[in-house]
Amino acid sequence: MTAPATTGLPVVVIGAGPVGLAAAAHLEDRGLDFLVLEAGPHAGAATRDWAHVRLFSRWGEVVDPAAEKLLAPTGWVKPDDASYPTGGDWAELYLQPLADVLGDRVRFGARVTGVSRTGRDRIVDADRDTQPFVIHIEATDAREERLFARAVIDASGTWSTPGPAGGSGLPALGENAAADRITYRVPDLKDPAVRSRYAGKRTAVIGSGASAFTTLAYLADLAKAEDGAGTKAVWILRRGISGSTFGGGEADQLPARGALGLAAKAAVDGGYADAVTGFRTDAFERDGEGRLVLVGEDGRRLGAVDEVIVLTGFRPDLASLNELRLRLDERLQAPVELAPLIDPNQHSCGTVYPHGQAELSHPEKDVYLVGMKSYGRAPTFLAVTGYEQVRSIAAHLAGDHEAAERVELTLPETGVCGGAGLFDEPEAAEQSGGGCCAAPATLTIGAAPASSGGC
Incomplete structure (x- = not known):
């Protein structure tokens, strides 16, 4: 394999979700060549999976400034800044138009299966930083291709790898066998088929x-x-319920996020959901009618349920980056310089310091994880955080180091403080794309939901 010179090669962005497309917009603004690779058939493919969920960030908080600058000459009309989009709105009214403006520099149906240095696996030191990146992709027709890049920005999110029900981080015994009654997504109860499943x-x-x-x-x-x-929820928490369990309420600087926690509290207070605390799922068993019985690590057995919705967060899929030298925190799987800023064991107020290329750098020069993927298993990701990340990275790649180091973002607080108790499991997005939010969200709910993205 003869590799081309690094000079003149594009920056490859993985994922056409909110943060991936924002990265493209900032690279365009800096006059840098780029190519966005998206496994799905449309922009915001992961975001569309939670199209029914409303973000708890407003439109004014989920449109990247560089992207808006690109869209403005096309006659694109930005939705009302004060209104709250759904995931579907976000994809259709913003992400897809942005991808359309970027044209053939966004390639759909291109799944990245591996990234490395040309002629260098992760062991080899010699001339490593001077070699271009080589990227293996698989097209929708199963055709394999090889591309080269000067830098790689991975904004593929965590949506495809939800956490399991098992309290150990592994699937509970019987979890895979019970797949017909388990989902790992927020259900769309406006869909008649889904509604009948839970009604x-x-x-x-x-x-x-x-x-x-x-x-x-x-x-x-x-x-x-x-x-x-007759609809009834059994809410299973791995910890107890405290004053911070339901979020910041009226003190949250994102009002819809505070309202979301209050709505959940109202469901419990109104008797529509029974809370089971301190329960770490160890196994799923079937009763005589085929319903599921959850068994805890402490031996407790809960009453049989018809369905289970597992929402224990997401985790990054790092398999395609295995030949790169990444420096990741051993707990969160986030870049080591970023991890202390987002660790839910230490932070509970949503006060994540805005960060950029310095905190996102790795021993492997010019490779970055951004968006939900940069947070690893940590929660509370906001879309604006991802936009600030890629603004800084694009500035750095363009040689504008002063702009790369400058902070251009102030983040809202949750209004809740109190140590690790705020977060039970790492959650959230979208969201890939990312993300998100749900107002469901700006954590990307599913990122939640968001996806990739954040919200």
Whole structure:
């Protein structure tokens, strides 16, 4: 394999979600050549998976300034800054138009299967930093290709790898066998088929973040509807309930995020959800009617449920980056300089210091994880955080180091402080794309939900 000279090669961005497309917009603004590779058929493919979920960030907080600058000459009309988009709105009204403006520099149906240095696996030191990156992709027709790049920005998110129900971080015994009754996404109860799955049923909801709050509120609304009589949620938390369990409420600087926690609290207080605390799922068993019985690590057995919704967060898929020299925190799987800023064991107020290329750098020069993927298993990611990340990285790649180091973002606080108790499991997005949010969210709920993205 003869590699081309690094000079003149594009920056490759992995993922056409909110943060990946923002990276492209900033690279364009800096006059840098780039190519965005997206595994899905559309912009915001992961975001579209939670199209029914409303972000808890407003439109004014989820449109990147460089992207808006690109869209303005096309006649694009920005939605009302004060309104809250759904994931579907975000994808259709912003992400897809942005991808359309970028044209053939966004390639769909191109799944990245591996990234390395040309002629250098992760062991080889010699001339490593002078070699271009080589990127293996698989197209939708299973055709394999090889591309070269001067730098790589991975904004592929964590949506494809949700956490399991098992309290150990591994699937609970019987979890895979019970796949017909388990989902790892916030259900769209406006879809008749999905609605009938949960209407009048007893559903376990495992998790304590924005996605769980959203689901509890949805199920409570279903229980109040004519077709939802008998609907009941069993909310399973790995820790106890404290004053911070439901978030910041009216003190949250993102009002819709605070309202989301209050809606979940109302579902519990109203009797639509029973909370089971201190329960770490060890196994799923079937009763005589085929329903699921959850067994805890402490031997407790819960009453049988018809369905289970597992919302225990997401984790990064790092397999395609295995030949690169990444420096990741051993707990969060986030860049080591970023990890202390976002560790839920240490932070509970949402006060993550804005950060950029310096905190996101690795021993492997010019490779960056951004967006939800940069947070590894940590929660509370906001889209604006990702936009600031890629602004800084684009400035650095363009040689504008002063701009790369400058902070251009102030983040809202949750209004809740109190140590590690705020977060039970790492959650959140979208979201890939990322993200997100749900108002479900700006954590990307599913990023939650968001996806990739954040919100």
